[in-house]
Amino acid sequence: MPNFLTMSYTERAAHHTNQTAKDLLTLMDRKKTNLSIAADVVSKDALLKLADTFGPYICVFKTHIDIITDFDEDLITQLKALSEKHDFLIFEDRKFADIGKKQNPPSQTSSLPSNIPPTPFPQTGNTVVHQYASGIYKIASWSHITNAHPIPGEGIIKGLASVGLNLFSPTTASPLSRGLLLLAEMSSAGALTTGTYPSQAYTMACKNRDFVFGFIGQRRLSSEGTEEGDEPDFVYLTPGVQMASKGDDLGQQYRTPEEVVLESGCDVIIVGRGLYGAKDSKKAAEEYRRAGWNAYLKRIGMEVEA
Numbered sequence: 624m625p626n627f628l629t630m631s632y633t634e635r636a637a638h639h640t641n642q643t644a645k646d647l648l649t650l651m652d653r654k655k656t657n658l659s660i661a662a663d664v665v666s667k668d669a670l671l672k673l674a675d676t677f678g679p680y681i682c683v684f685k686t687h688i689d690i691i692t693d694f695d696e697d698l699i700t701q702l703k704a705l706s707e708k709h710d711f712l713i714f715e716d717r718k719f720a721d722i723g724k725k726q727n728p729p730s731q732t733s734s735l736p737s738n739i740p741p742t743p744f745p746q747t748g749n750t751v752v753h754q755y756a757s758g759i760y761k762i763a764s765w766s767h768i769t770n771a772h773p774i775p776g777e778g779i780i781k782g783l784a785s786v787g788l789n790l791f792s793p794t795t796a797s798p799l800s801r802g803l804l805l806l807a808e809m810s811s812a813g814a815l816t817t818g819t820y821p822s823q824a825y826t827m828a829c830k831n832r833d834f835v836f837g838f839i840g841q842r843r844l845s846s847e848g849t850e851e852g853d854e855p856d857f858v859y860l861t862p863g864v865q866m867a868s869k870g871d872d873l874g875q876q877y878r879t880p881e882e883v884v885l886e887s888g889c890d891v892i893i894v895g896r897g898l899y900g901a902k903d904s905k906k907a908a909e910e911y912r913r914a915g916w917n918a919y920l921k922r923i924g925m926e927v928e929a
């Protein structure tokens with residue numbers, strides 16, 4: 624059985640069946656970074672400035688697009704351009720948590736007298752489908768990665784996959800690779816993601832590997848319940864990372880890059896305030912990049928960077 628923990632990201636990319644995982648893993652080795660920034664700022668200018676400043680150091684730019692007060696389509700155009708300029712993937716941390724597909728109620732029109740027109744409201748349902756594809760933000764059209772809570776059950780994955788796996792580039796008509804992460808565990812104190820919750824998330828992910836390529840989590844999950852020889856590889860992105868602090872006053876809990884990557888077997892460190900709160904952005908970015916990367920090099924038995 625392959626040991627994904629000691630394989631390089633490139634070797635794992637070659638084995639992976641999911642295109643988003645392949646793209647991310649090869650990007651990480653190409654750019655020598657497993658650092659992601661949590662860009663929790665509230666204006667368009669500030670978001671674009673973070674993407675341009677930290678872009679050279681990161682593999683993933685994580686957004687909360689709904690906190691931007693002056694959002695417009697030009698923001699997306701510029702963010703996509705920066706993602707190409709600096710070679711990073713965009714991850715909208717939307718944390719979908721609604722129903723994937725609801726049963727349509729019996730037709731309202733069939734029982735209406737013929738002189739009453741049908742309801743002007745189309746029967747929508749499919750809540751997460753609309754949340755992902757439509758509305759103001761049209762997340763699926765620009766975000767390579769998004770995430771979902773497994774709490775509603777597998778329907779949420781099916782609903783999101785029906786969008787994410789059916790998108791094509793308007794210019795080349797080739798498929799746009801979109802991928803989903805499931806939130807298996809949260810970093811905050813008192814989170815309810817305990818007991819069998821992470822392993823149930825894991826089972827859901829195993830059944831939907833065409834779209835789900837990994838987890839937001841605090842440790843690599845065990846493969847209990849999977850067939851021998853069919854050990855799937857997942858990519859683990861981990862928030863709650865800082866080197867100078869152990870937490871905040873709202874329950875955030877921080878660990879170091881070494882604890883996350885070397886001890887817990889995760890792949891990508893997500894750092895917010897540790898990066899954009901630093902006095903010297905470039906120095907902090909290089910420190911976190913090197914700490915995450917050296918933890919990975921140690922894990923796969925390679926010599927670390929000086």
Ligand code: BMP
Nearest residue numbers: 661808809810811862863875894895896
């Ligand atoms: P910071 O490093 O400043 O604490 O930011 C953490 C980021 O990671 C936030 O954007 C938050 O939404 C996200 N996050 C988290 O902190 N814990 C989780 O379990 C899941 C998250 O997405």
